[in-house]
Every structure is written in C-alpha cells, then in structure tokens.
Amino acid sequence: MQQLAEVRHQAKLDIKTPHMTHQPGLLGRLCLQAIAKEILIQLDSIREQQLLILVQLQKISSSQTIPDVTPDPAHFGLPLSTVEELKRLEEKLKNPEEEKNLTVLLEMVGGMTLKDTVGRVLKRAMNTSLARLINWSGANQKPAFKRLILKSVVVDAVRRNVLTKDSSEKEIELLITRWLQLACDRDGGRSQRANRQTS
CATH class of the missing domain: 1.20.5 (Single alpha-helices involved in coiled-coils or other helix-helix interfaces)
Incomplete structure (x- = not known):
C-alpha cells in the first residue's frame, strides 16, 4: 500500500x-x-x-x-533653364575664379547622402526643362554633360560635403547620369506622357 x-x-x-x-x-x-x-x-x-x-x-x-562675399546664384544665372544659358555659363567658367566661386555656391546646398547631395546640387544648377535637353554622353545630338566644365564643378561641390567627401568620381557620375535620365518624369512629365498614351 x-x-x-x-x-x-x-x-x-x-x-x-x-x-x-x-x-x-x-x-x-x-x-x-x-x-x-x-x-x-x-x-x-x-x-x-x-x-x-x-x-x-x-x-x-x-x-x-565660404569666401568673405558669398557668391550670388543670379551672377551665374542659376538655375539654368535653356541650352543658351548653359553655353554662357560655360564661357564664364573658363575663368578659374568663377569656377571656384560656383563650386563654393553649389557646395552650400549640402545633403545627407550622396544621392541627396548630387540631386540638390544639380537642382540648384539647372531646372527640369534644361535637364530634359541634355544627357551624360551627348546621345541624340544633345549637349554632353560629361564634357562640360559644369560637370567638374558639380563633382567638386559634392566632394566638398563632409558627408560625401570620400565618394568616388564614378559614383557621382552615375548619379548625375541617372538624375538627367529621370528628368522627363519630374514636374508632371510622367503623368503628361501617360495622358498622351491614353488619348
């Protein structure tokens, strides 16, 4: 039991x-x-x-x-909106002092990432209407951004940003190329294209 x-x-x-x-x-x-x-x-x-x-x-x-006198965007005609304005700027940038001043001006827009900085710099330099008229390589008889003095200015301005100073030139160039390619979609471009296709 x-x-x-x-x-x-x-x-x-x-x-x-x-x-x-x-x-x-x-x-x-x-x-x-x-x-x-x-x-x-x-x-x-x-x-x-x-x-x-x-x-x-x-x-x-x-x-x-930043120099004693901050460069004025109006002095460079920024943001550029036509190919003619771009040509006039290129002539002005043949002066090393003008190139330096524009670099400082574009550097001041800043940015938190490489993509953000490249986009902000390009947006300060030109508007969408001009971006649609040019491309990186000069295909289809458009002005080639890669051959412009402005291209060197943009690259230098991006690298002067403490957050993007270690970026390679190739990385910056790829983002410039992409930004120009997407110009047709900005400012209502995509919806306008869709409306044309459906009409």
Whole structure:
C-alpha cells in the first residue's frame, strides 16, 4: 500500500510539472521583448544624435570654404533653364575664379547622402526643362554633360560635403547620369506622357 501511495504521489508531480515549466518560458519571452524594445529606443536616440553631429560637421566644413562675399546664384544665372544659358555659363567658367566661386555656391546646398547631395546640387544648377535637353554622353545630338566644365564643378561641390567627401568620381557620375535620365518624369512629365498614351 505504501508503494502504491508513492506511485500516485509521483504521478501527480509528473502531471503538474509541464504546467509549471511553461511559466519561466513566457516570462523570459516577455523580458526579452521589453529589452528589445528598449534597445530599439536607444538606437533611435543614437541615430538622432549622429544626425545632429553630421549636420554640425557639414556646417563647419562649409563655413571654412565660404569666401568673405558669398557668391550670388543670379551672377551665374542659376538655375539654368535653356541650352543658351548653359553655353554662357560655360564661357564664364573658363575663368578659374568663377569656377571656384560656383563650386563654393553649389557646395552650400549640402545633403545627407550622396544621392541627396548630387540631386540638390544639380537642382540648384539647372531646372527640369534644361535637364530634359541634355544627357551624360551627348546621345541624340544633345549637349554632353560629361564634357562640360559644369560637370567638374558639380563633382567638386559634392566632394566638398563632409558627408560625401570620400565618394568616388564614378559614383557621382552615375548619379548625375541617372538624375538627367529621370528628368522627363519630374514636374508632371510622367503623368503628361501617360495622358498622351491614353488619348
């Protein structure tokens, strides 16, 4: 009888044990979730701090290259809107001092990434109507951006940004090429093209 009682007691323990082992697992998962949430919050805070630091570095870098008199965009006719205006600018940029001043002017637009910086610099230099009239290589008898003095100015301006100073010339050129290719889609170009196809 004593042995039978011990067997029954052990059976009761075996039945209770699985229910008890689930509790630590659930608590563990809840604990891990709380820790993960806190880590994500801390990472977001770190990213914000890094962004503020990068912005300050960019301002410091730009202030070191700005001349006593800030170049005026109107002096260069920016943003350019016609091929004729582009030709006149190219003539002006044959003067090294003018080329330097335009580089400083375009550098000041800044940007947080390479793509962002290239886009902002090009947008300051020309509007969409001119961007649609030129391309990188000069295909289809369009002006070739790669042969312009303005191309060198844009590359230099992008590299003067502390956040993009280590970018290769090839990386910048590819983004310039892409920006020019997408000009037809900007400022309502895509919707206008779609309307023509459906009409």
